[in-house]
Amino acid sequence: MTERGTPLSAAPRAGVRRRSPAAAACVVGGAVAAGLGLGFLAVLVIVLWISSPYPDSGPGGALHLAAGLWLLAHGTELVRYDTLSGVPAPVGMTPLLLVVLPVLLMRRAARLGSAAEEDDEEVLPAGAVFSAVLCGYLAVGALVTVYAAGGPLSADPISAAWHIPLVAVLAAAAGVWGARGRPLGPLPSWLPKGVRNAVVRPRYALALRAGAGGALVLLGGGALVVGASLAWHGAEVQASFLSLTGVWSGRFAVLLLALTLIPNAMVWGAAYALGPGFALGADVTATPLGFPGAPGLPRFPLLEALPAAGPGTPLTWAVAGVPVVAGLAVGWFAVRRAREVSYGETALTAALGAVVCGLAMTGLAAASAGPLGSRRLSEFGPVWWTTGVAAFAWTAVLAVPVAVAVHAWRTRPAIGPAAPEGDEAVAVDDRWHDSGVREIRWAAMRKAAGALIPDIALPPVPPVVPADSVAPAAPVGVPGRRRAVTVVSGLDLDPGLLAGAAGPVEAAASAPLAPPVVGARVLARRKPPPE
Incomplete structure (x- = not known):
């Protein structure tokens, strides 16, 4: 007994009752998918039979031919008995374009069975949807096989017994898998663990x-x-x-x-x-x-x-x-x-x-x-x-x-000069991020871009000190703190480029500009050790 007084055996029965309408809808969906494919071929054959000036059979013969074509679309081998030699002639070459019709219809039925139309509607498990849709489709396939036996192209029962389920199983599995988001795992637990992981x-x-x-x-x-x-x-x-x-x-x-x-x-x-x-x-x-x-x-x-x-x-x-x-x-x-x-x-x-x-x-x-x-x-x-x-x-x-x-x-390595290492790499990194070098690069970019970059007031530039020397200077906006400014030589710019940008920087405008480095590594900037 449960807390509400309901027997324990009633709980699974209620679940079965709730799932039965959804399962029945999946069975009907599989049958409808088979019927739509058969109906399309029947309409096509009937239209050709009506338009033919010399029809040699009645509507029954045309419907039997449509049933034979539907079975042939699944790969079933047909047998033609009315031959000139009297020897039954098999017809087993399947037009592959016909296979697309049952595959798409069956896949669509499986996808619809795996989706809930309403938020409160219970979604069946993938195995239940697959089985239900497959049962409805195979039931129609069995009836069509029996009906086609009386036509000019009768189906081989053994061939129909495995070709129709094969196509239906693959199409239904593809539909359920697509409705579940095409997951690659987890695979069934009965498979070996190595296979599931691989x-x-x-x-x-x-x-x-x-x-x-x-x-x-x-x-x-x-x-x-x-x-x-x-x-x-x-x-x-x-x-x-x-x-x-x-x-x-x-x-x-x-x-x-x-x-x-x-x-x-x-x-x-x-x-x-x-x-x-x-x-x-x-x-x-x-x-x-x-x-x-x-x-x-x-x-x-x-x-x-x-x-x-x-x-x-x-x-x-x-x-x-x-x-x-x-x-x-x-x-x-x-x-x-x-x-x-x-x-x-x-x-x-x-x-x-x-x-x-x-x-x-x-x-x-x-x-x-x-x-x-x-x-x-x-x-x-x-x-x-x-x-x-x-x-x-x-x-x-x-x-x-x-x-x-x-x-x-x-995965080939970058082609270019060897990157500096150790203290030399730190020095290069500091020179690259130095404020004076950044101002020179910014001025060069402004000249190349023309009116695309507006004029921006540059901050005051610290005084120039001799090369390879360090002079204390207070950063702008941070009183009481000093930083080391390194003047980098080896830059070649137009002497008039920085005429109105910064006065003290003109001393660095007469050196040659270093060529661009191809394949260089960008190193993280290292902070100087505390004194």
């Missing part, structure tokens, strides 16, 4: 940034390679686009399909520049060293950008500049702006950045490849492990020495 080190954050930068450079270089090849084969690309269909709705569908495959083409171009290339069917691979040709390929605008059949040329070998730039980028981003970091730490960070770049290219190559049919079209796209190994090798060989060189350049 992840929060700056080395791994820099390696992640360097690897991501290298992967982005590779993708940008792949896009440049594909774009240049499309422009080079512009006539063939146009002829292929116009020959596929003669109606505007069909051409619009072909254009949409080509746009969704542009990220795939970027990854293929990066794999081509790295060296392993990409497969275009059984025993046919396009690499910078040569392309045997693939006459059985279907006509499609992006496929017309393939290099000509035959051995490689200096033009195809020039794509090696893409991984070179990627390696330089990894080495540049792996350097910390701190002098206390050692060369070994910098080299290790660059090597870890190369590992991150290799892993990123491995995942992208695996996601962009897949079969487009049976027999000759059973292998399409880059091989994931060769692409990842090539990306790691290129970036590691270049990034480590570049990172060490950049670190050495940033």
Whole structure:
């Protein structure tokens, strides 16, 4: 019993009741995220079906096709049974641009579930939000998989069983992590302490940034390679686009399909520049060293950008500049702006950045490849492990020495005359801060600035004493106190510069002005020891 007479078992039940509406809202949010993605594809397919002059199926067939496209956007392999040969043809190459739609919707649902709309509303723990949103999304995914089985493109149940949860888990985790402020720790307690302490080190954050930068450079270089090849084969690309269909709705569908495959083409171009290339069917691979040709390929605008059949040329070998730039980028981003970091730490960070770049290219190559049919079209796209190994090798060989060189350049010592030490340093410091020298510098600044600096009345200047001698003088405004004034020789100014500024200072205007010191150290002023 509690103090108010409420049983102890009622307290957790009340908490469960308070949390149940928020958990139910997260489940609904996950289901809505799946429904929005499915609805967008359904509307697009229905519009194309209505505008087609020769529709070969009813609205049911269009909805089944939309369900198949939604599953394909998660990486699920589809199977087409109505083929001319009677052999089922798998369709497993996922347009990467379609993946963005479910990922963004699922991430948004997780972020909304992690935020409270009102101040008095209880925020669910991250694990509860993640589980609730995931349950709602997977429930819709299971229904869509069952519904798509009766259409022209049915989903492979085994492929759907792990591809849909994989995409949903990654997107939901990213949403919850972003809603919590993207913390790097603390990690779960069940992980080893060494792992939890190592992840929060700056080395791994820099390696992640360097690897991501290298992967982005590779993708940008792949896009440049594909774009240049499309422009080079512009006539063939146009002829292929116009020959596929003669109606505007069909051409619009072909254009949409080509746009969704542009990220795939970027990854293929990066794999081509790295060296392993990409497969275009059984025993046919396009690499910078040569392309045997693939006459059985279907006509499609992006496929017309393939290099000509035959051995490689200096033009195809020039794509090696893409991984070179990627390696330089990894080495540049792996350097910390701190002098206390050692060369070994910098080299290790660059090597870890190369590992991150290799892993990123491995995942992208695996996601962009897949079969487009049976027999000759059973292998399409880059091989994931060769692409990842090539990306790691290129970036590691270049990034480590570049990172060490950049670190050495940033931490190089200042170039200039040796700084004085001991009593000489104290004397130089006193002469630099002497009031007479400050007045001379101020007059020089006024002459250079012209009317920008107004005239300011200068304080009385103590009388001039011979060089290397000390004369007592009372500071202005402090009666009864004396200070040592040191007259510094070696200053060269215009004799008329200080004509109206200070009379006694004119004696120092005939000596040469010391040249500016490059790389000098600024020392703290030391007070003279008490007498």
